[in-house]
Amino acid sequence: MTKVDKSIVEKSFELAKIRYAAMGVDVDKALAALSEIPISMHCWQGDDVTGFETAASGASGGILSTGNYPGKARNIEELRADLEKAFSLIPGKKRLNLHAIYADFSDGFVDRDKLEVKHFQSWIDWAKKNNIGLDFNPTFFSHPMAASGLTLSSPDENVRKFWIDHAIACRKIAAEMGKQLGTPCVMNTWVPDGFKDNPIDRFAARKRLMESLDQIYSLEIDEKYLKDAVESKLFGIGVESCTVGSNEFYMGYAVSRNKLICLDSGHFHPTEVISDKISSCLLFCKEILLHVSRPVRWDSDHVVIYDDELQNIANEIVRNEATEKVHIGLDFFDGTINRLAAWAVGTRNTQKALCKALLEPIDYLREIENQDKKSERLALTEELKGMPFNAVWDYYCLSNNVPVNFDYFAEIEEYEKAVLSKRN
Numbered sequence: 137m138t139k140v141d142k143s144i145v146e147k148s149f150e151l152a153k154i155r156y157a158a159m160g161v162d163v164d165k166a167l168a169a170l171s172e173i174p175i176s177m178h179c180w181q182g183d184d185v186t187g188f189e190t191a192a193s194g195a196s197g198g199i200l201s202t203g204n205y206p207g208k209a210r211n212i213e214e215l216r217a218d219l220e221k222a223f224s225l226i227p228g229k230k231r232l233n234l235h236a237i238y239a240d241f242s243d244g245f246v247d248r249d250k251l252e253v254k255h256f257q258s259w260i261d262w263a264k265k266n267n268i269g270l271d272f273n274p275t276f277f278s279h280p281m282a283a284s285g286l287t288l289s290s291p292d293e294n295v296r297k298f299w300i301d302h303a304i305a306c307r308k309i310a311a312e313m314g315k316q317l318g319t320p321c322v323m324n325t326w327v328p329d330g331f332k333d334n335p336i337d338r339f340a341a342r343k344r345l346m347e348s349l350d351q352i353y354s355l356e357i358d359e360k361y362l363k364d365a366v367e368s369k370l371f372g373i374g375v376e377s378c379t380v381g382s383n384e385f386y387m388g389y390a391v392s393r394n395k396l397i398c399l400d401s402g403h404f405h406p407t408e409v410i411s412d413k414i415s416s417c418l419l420f421c422k423e424i425l426l427h428v429s430r431p432v433r434w435d436s437d438h439v440v441i442y443d444d445e446l447q448n449i450a451n452e453i454v455r456n457e458a459t460e461k462v463h464i465g466l467d468f469f470d471g472t473i474n475r476l477a478a479w480a481v482g483t484r485n486t487q488k489a490l491c492k493a494l495l496e497p498i499d500y501l502r503e504i505e506n507q508d509k510k511s512e513r514l515a516l517t518e519e520l521k522g523m524p525f526n527a528v529w530d531y532y533c534l535s536n537n538v539p540v541n542f543d544y545f546a547e548i549e550e551y552e553k554a555v556l557s558k559r560n
């Protein structure tokens with residue numbers, strides 16, 4: 137493959153700009169807006185959701201990372217090096233989404249209920265150096281205290297207390313991340329709680345979950361530093377019959393407690409899409425967190441590709457002028473491919489979809505819809521699909537000093553040869 141010629145990218149961009157201007161779209165304005173939208177890249181694609189706890193194994197609790205492509209990060213230094221490399225291939229504003237199992241244990245191991253800011257200070261320092269914001273997640277899976285399948289909804293008071301303490305510890309850590317970095321940290325709570333077979337008392341389990349969450353959030357923390365989100369789910373492996381934290385549960389919880397709702401693309405029935413949920417949630421929830429993922433037949437967490445649903449998600453965010461109310465996080469983990477490639481493909485695709493969404497003549501489309509010009513709406517939205525948005529996206533990469541088009545892949549291959557292949 138020949139490297140992309142810079143002057144061709146510039147020429148294509150100028151031509152694309154003329155085409156968009158004819159449609160009433162200001163390309164420069166679109167790119168300025170794009171550069172303001174942060175994407176929160178998840179750390180857990182880097183090591184297949186393993187983390188740095190002592191008895192580290194793979195994930196449990198109904199999530200499953202498959203594949204053993206060589207070269208995954210084995211420690212904090214390797215993960216940071218991989219993240220830095222991946223970030224260098226991705227334009228625009230970035231954040232890193234950490235899980236509690238990625239704590240820095242260089243001062244000694246502590247269990248999850250005992251985590252403190254000091255276990256994440258080196259991440260905060262690293263984030264500052266790399267000019268990125270941090271988001272956070274307590275980890276309620278892959279732990280002996282989660283072995284029964286129930287955490288915050290467990291009937292066992294000791295188990296519940298352990299996880300409540302963990303979540304409170306995490307909120308304090310997350311708030312400190314937000315404070316030190318000058319950008320609020322979104323802390324997302326997802327618990328794997330559920331039943332393999334039909335439970336008798338779903339109500340009691342859900343009530344326990346509600347009460348545990350209320351305890352966790354009873355500690356007031358300034359929203360300048362911390363935004364609390366809750367994530368629903370449909371089912372998981374081993375918890376097929378009932379998920380305690382269902383969609384209705386968390387929708388009710390988020391609305392009544394003034395929390396952010398987290399919508400994960402893989403957490404609904406197969407023909408349900410989160411793009412259609414954004415506008416409703418914007419009416420009733422103050423803000424939204426997205427876990428952009430790609431479910432293949434189930435919540436499989438495949439790498440995000442540039443597909444219709446991704447574009448629809450981006451369109452909804454932009455058309456609703458909700459780029460500040462919708463926090464875009466990614467949630468996928470594929471262990472069968474190079475993990476930097478997974479990050480680069482999924483993150484760049486998400487930004488590319490946002491780029492295209494920003495290139496719509498939105499006011500005009502709204503106007504014709506209000507005039508009930510359905511044929512024009514159909515014809516125009518179809519033509520928009522083939523407009524030269526990719527020339528704009530390429531230029532955006534070029535002007536952000538990141539590789540254009542497929543050129544980033546050569547860098548991943550070089551990194552694999554020089555760094556990843558030496559990890560055995």
Ligand code: RNT
Pocket residue numbers: 180185199235273326367369400427435467
């Ligand atoms: C699991 C949820 C959750 C996790 C991450 C690792 O089904 O999607 O968000 O994937 O927290």
Ligand code: ZN
Pocket residue numbers: 326367400427467
């Ligand atoms: Zn998720």
